[in-house]
Amino acid sequence: MKKLLVAFLLILATLLLAAYPDKPITFIIQAAPGGASDMTSRTITSIAQEILKVPITCTNITGASGAIAMKKLQTSKPDGYTMGYVPVELSMVKALGYADFGPQDFDLLMRIMVIPAAVTVRANSQWKTIQEFIEYVKAHPGTVTVGNSGPGSIWHIAALSFEKATGTKLIHVPFDGAAPAVAALMGGHITAVTVSPTEVKSGVESGQLRILALMSDERSPLFPDVPTLKELGYDVSVAAWGGLALPKGVDPEVYKILADAFKKAYESETFQKFLSDRGMTPAYLDGEKFKEFAISQYNMFMELIPKALGK
Amino acid sequence: MQQFIQGFFQAVDPRAVIYLLLGTFSGLVIGTLPGLTATMAVAILTPLTFWLSPNQGLAMLIGVWNSAIFSGGISAILINTPGTPASIASTFDGFALTKKGMAGLALGINVVFSFIGGILGVLALIVVGFPLAKFALSFGPAEYFTLAIFGLSTMVAVSGKSILKGIIAGFLGFSISLIGLDPIFGSERFTFGKMELLNGISFVPVMIGLFGIGEVFYQIFAKRQVVSTGAQPVTQLGRVVPTFKETKSLTPVALLSALIGIIIGAIPGAGADIAGLVAWDQSKRVAKKPQEYGQGSLEGLAASTTANNACLGGALTTMMALGLPGDAVTAVLIGAFIMYGVQPGPVMFRDNASFVYTVIILMILANVAFLAVGFFVSKLLTKFLSLPQSFIWTTIIILSLIGSYAINNSAFDLLIVFISGFAGFAFRLFDVPLGPIVLALILGPMAEANMRRALILSQGNFATFFTRPISLVLVILSVISLLTSTLKKKATNGGR
Numbered sequence: 001m002k003k004l005l006v007a008f009l010l011i012l013a014t015l016l017l018a019a020y021p022d023k024p025i026t027f028i029i030q031a032a033p034g035g036a037s038d039m040t041s042r043t044i045t046s047i048a049q050e051i052l053k054v055p056i057t058c059t060n061i062t063g064a065s066g067a068i069a070m071k072k073l074q075t076s077k078p079d080g081y082t083m084g085y086v087p088v089e090l091s092m093v094k095a096l097g098y099a100d101f102g103p104q105d106f107d108l109l110m111r112i113m114v115i116p117a118a119v120t121v122r123a124n125s126q127w128k129t130i131q132e133f134i135e136y137v138k139a140h141p142g143t144v145t146v147g148n149s150g151p152g153s154i155w156h157i158a159a160l161s162f163e164k165a166t167g168t169k170l171i172h173v174p175f176d177g178a179a180p181a182v183a184a185l186m187g188g189h190i191t192a193v194t195v196s197p198t199e200v201k202s203g204v205e206s207g208q209l210r211i212l213a214l215m216s217d218e219r220s221p222l223f224p225d226v227p228t229l230k231e232l233g234y235d236v237s238v239a240a241w242g243g244l245a246l247p248k249g250v251d252p253e254v255y256k257i258l259a260d261a262f263k264k265a266y267e268s269e270t271f272q273k274f275l276s277d278r279g280m281t282p283a284y285l286d287g288e289k290f291k292e293f294a295i296s297q298y299n300m301f302m303e304l305i306p307k308a309l310g311k
Numbered sequence: 312m313q314q315f316i317q318g319f320f321q322a323v324d325p326r327a328v329i330y331l332l333l334g335t336f337s338g339l340v341i342g343t344l345p346g347l348t349a350t351m352a353v354a355i356l357t358p359l360t361f362w363l364s365p366n367q368g369l370a371m372l373i374g375v376w377n378s379a380i381f382s383g384g385i386s387a388i389l390i391n392t393p394g395t396p397a398s399i400a401s402t403f404d405g406f407a408l409t410k411k412g413m414a415g416l417a418l419g420i421n422v423v424f425s426f427i428g429g430i431l432g433v434l435a436l437i438v439v440g441f442p443l444a445k446f447a448l449s450f451g452p453a454e455y456f457t458l459a460i461f462g463l464s465t466m467v468a469v470s471g472k473s474i475l476k477g478i479i480a481g482f483l484g485f486s487i488s489l490i491g492l493d494p495i496f497g498s499e500r501f502t503f504g505k506m507e508l509l510n511g512i513s514f515v516p517v518m519i520g521l522f523g524i525g526e527v528f529y530q531i532f533a534k535r536q537v538v539s540t541g542a543q544p545v546t547q548l549g550r551v552v553p554t555f556k557e558t559k560s561l562t563p564v565a566l567l568s569a570l571i572g573i574i575i576g577a578i579p580g581a582g583a584d585i586a587g588l589v590a591w592d593q594s595k596r597v598a599k600k601p602q603e604y605g606q607g608s609l610e611g612l613a614a615s616t617t618a619n620n621a622c623l624g625g626a627l628t629t630m631m632a633l634g635l636p637g638d639a640v641t642a643v644l645i646g647a648f649i650m651y652g653v654q655p656g657p658v659m660f661r662d663n664a665s666f667v668y669t670v671i672i673l674m675i676l677a678n679v680a681f682l683a684v685g686f687f688v689s690k691l692l693t694k695f696l697s698l699p700q701s702f703i704w705t706t707i708i709i710l711s712l713i714g715s716y717a718i719n720n721s722a723f724d725l726l727i728v729f730i731s732g733f734a735g736f737a738f739r740l741f742d743v744p745l746g747p748i749v750l751a752l753i754l755g756p757m758a759e760a761n762m763r764r765a766l767i768l769s770q771g772n773f774a775t776f777f778t779r780p781i782s783l784v785l786v787i788l789s790v791i792s793l794l795t796s797t798l799k800k801k802a803t804n805g806g807r
Binding site: 039062071097152173175206 | 350351354355357358361448449450451452492493494495496497498499506507509510579580633634635636642643646649650652654655656657658719720721760764767768
C-alpha cells in the first residue's frame with residue numbers, strides 16, 4: 001500500500017512538473033505603462049503566452065528607477081510563476097545607492113535588445129561631423145550644454161563617458177525624461193543631447209536634428225551612415241539594454257521551458273518588427289552570456305557612478 | 312483632397328466607429344473612477360489595439376482619451392473627488408453646485424463644455440497646428456519656470472476665505488513635493504532610506520485622499536454633529552440640460568478657457584490638470600459674476616471643463632507636428648502610432664497625410680460620441696446620490712482605494728491615501744483650503760527643476776527670467792494676477 005502511494009506521488013510529481021506552466025504567470029514591469037520597457041514587455045509576453053498556453057499578466061510597479069519592482073521580483077518565489085523585465089538599471093541601482101542587489105542576485109533568462117546613446121545636435125547647427133563637434137567642445141570647454149534624461153540616468157552616464165573618452169568638458173543639464181530634453185534641443189535651449197536614437201528618430205527624419213555619432217560597438221542597422229565613436233578611436237560604449245529575469249533558484253527544467261518559449265517569441269516576426277519600429281537593436285543573449293554581460297556592466301557602473309555623482 | 316477622402320473613410324468605417332464607441336464607454340468608466348487616469352487607460356489599451364487595424368485601434372484609443380478627460384469631471388462634481396487629475400479645478404464649483412442641489416445642471420455643463428473645449432482644441436490643431444507647435448518649442452527652462460509661477464499666482468484665488476491659511480496650505484504642498492530625488496543632483500531628500508520614497512509622494516493618491524476620503528470622513532463627522540447649515544439635500548438633482556441662454560452667457564469664459572487649454576496642452580510637459588487650474592483662475596477676468604467662483608459658479612465650472620478638454624487638441628498638435636509628447640497621454644500615443652507604422656512628426660503630414668485626417672476626424676467623432684452618451688450617463692449617475700449616505704461613503708472609499716492601488720500596484724500608496732484622507736478631514740475641520748496644496752504639488756516640482764535648469768544654462772544669472780520675452784510676459788502676468796486677486800479678496804473680505 002505504502003509503495004503504491006509513493007509510486008502514485010512520484011507520478012503525480014512528474015506530472016505536475018511536466019505540466020508547467022499550468023496557471024497564469026505574473027510578469028513584473030519596472031516602469032510606467034507606455035514607455036519602452038512596458039511596450040517591450042507587453043509585446044513579448046503577449047506572444048509568449050500563445051506559446052506557453054497560459055496567460056501572462058503584466059503588472060507595472062514603478063519607482064526608484066525600477067528598484068522597487070526588481071526588489072519585488074528578487075524576493076518572489078522562484079517557482080517560475082513570477083518573472084519580470086530588467087533594464088540597464090539592474091546593473092546601476094546599487095551604485096546609485098537605491099538598492100542592495102545586482103544582476104548576480106537573479107536567474108537571468110535572456111537579453112532582448114540594446115539602445116546605444118546617440119550624440120545628437122540640431123540639423124542647422126555648424127557641426128556636420130562628430131570630429132568637428134569634439135574639436136569645438138575642446139576649444140570651448142565648459143560652455144556646450146548637453147541634455148540628458150535625469151541625474152544618474154544611463155544617458156547622463158553616456159554624456160559623462162563622452163567627456164572622459166574625448167577629454168572634453170561639458171555642461172550637463174538633467175531633464176525629467178528624454179523627451180523633454182529633445183524638446184529643449186529642438187527649441188534651441190541646449191546644444192546637444194545624448195539620448196537613445198528612438199527619441200530623436202522623428203526629428204532626424206524630418207530634417208530638424210542630426211545624429212553625429214553612436215556610442216556603440218558596431219553601427220546601428222537603423223542608421224547605417226552614422227559612425228560610432230569606437231571606429232573614430234574613442235574607446236567608449238554606452239547603451240541602455242533590456243532583458244528578462246527570474247528570482248534566483250528556479251528549477252532548471254522550468255527555466256528551460258521559459259527560455260525556449262521566450263526565445264521563440266523573441267524570434268517571431270511580430271516582435272522583430274516591433275524592435276526595429278521602435279529603434280531598438282535586437283541583441284539576444286542566452287541566460288549565461290547575459291549574466292556575464294550584466295555583471296561586467298555592474299562592475300563598470302560601480303566604478304563610474306560614484307565618481308560621476310560624487311556619491 | 313484624395314488623401315482627405317481616404318482618411319475620412321478610414322475614420323467613419325463602421326468597425327472603427329464601433330471601436331470608438333467601445334473606447335468612449337471604457338473611458339467613461341475609467342474616467343469616473345477616482346485614481347484610474349486617462350494615461351493609464353490609453354497605455355493599457357494600446358497593446359490590445361495592435362491586433363486591430365490602425366484606424367480601429369486608433370478609434371478606440373482616441374475614444375477612451377476624450378471621454379476619460381470628460382468623465383473625470385463627473386466624480387469631481389458628484390463626490391468632490393476628481394476622476395482624473397485633469398478635473399481638479401472642476402471640484403471647486405462642481406461640488407459646490409451639487410451641495411446646492413444643482414448636480415444635474417453641473418453635470419450638463421460638464422458635458423456641453425467638455426464638448427465645446429474638445430472641438431475648439433481640434434479646430435486649433437487644424438487651423439494653427441504648425442505655428443502653435445513652433446510656439447510650444449520656444450518654451451525653455453526659463454519659460455517653464457515662469458509658467459509655473461504664473462500658475463502658482465492662482466494660489467490666492469483658490470485660497471478660499473483666508474489668504475494666510477491658503478499660503479500655509481501651499482507651503483505644506485511645496486514641502487511634500489520636496490520629498491524624493493533632487494531633480495538636478497539626484498541626491499535623496501527626506502527619503503529616510505525608504506525605497507518607496509525615492510520618487511517622492513505620488514500625486515494621485517494624495518489627490519484622492521485629500522478630496523475623496525477626506526470628504527467622506529468629514530461628511531460622516533458632520534452628520535453626527537447634526538448639520539446646522541440648513542443645506543438642501545444633495546439628492547435633489549435639478550435639470551441636466553443647460554438652457555441656450557445659460558450656454559450663451561458662459562461662452563466668453565469658455566472661449567478664454569479653451570485658448571488657455573490649447574496653449575498649455577501644446578507646451579510639452581504641461582497637461583490638462585494645469586490647464587484646468589489656470590483657466591479657472593484667469594477666466595474670472597471675463598466672468599460676469601467672478602465673486603461666485605468657488606461657491607458654485609456655473610462660469611467657474613464651464614472654465615475648468617472647457618480647458619481640460621481643449622488641452623487634448625493642443626497636446627495632439629505638438630505630438631503630430633513635432634513628434635514630441637504634449638502631455639502624458641500623447642507620450643503613450645506616440646508609441647501606438649509607431650506601432651501602426653506612422654512616425655509622428657512633420658514627416659507624417661507628407662508620408663501619411665490620410666492618417667492625419669483620420670486622427671482629426673476621429674477626434675471630432677469622439678467628442679460627438681461623449682456628447683451623445685454624456686447626458687444619458689450623467690442622468691443615470693446622479694441616481695447614485697439618492698442612495699443611502701452610508702452606501703455612498705463605502706462605495707467612494709472602496710473605489711478610491713482600488714484606484715490608488717492600481718496606479719503602481721503599491722500598498723505604500725494606500726498608506727498615503729489614508730494619511731492624506733485624515734489630513735483632508737482635518738483641513739475641512741479647520742477650514743484650510745485644499746486648492747493651494749494641490750497647486751503646489753503639481754507646480755512646485757516644475758518650478759524648482761526648471762529654475763535650476765535655467766540657472767545652469769544662464770550660468771547662474773537670474774536675469775534670464777526677465778530678458779527672454781515670453782518669460783518676461785509671464786512674470787508680468789503673474790504679478791498682475793497676484794496683485795488683482797489679493798486686492799479683490801481684501802475688498803470682499805472687508806480687509807481681513
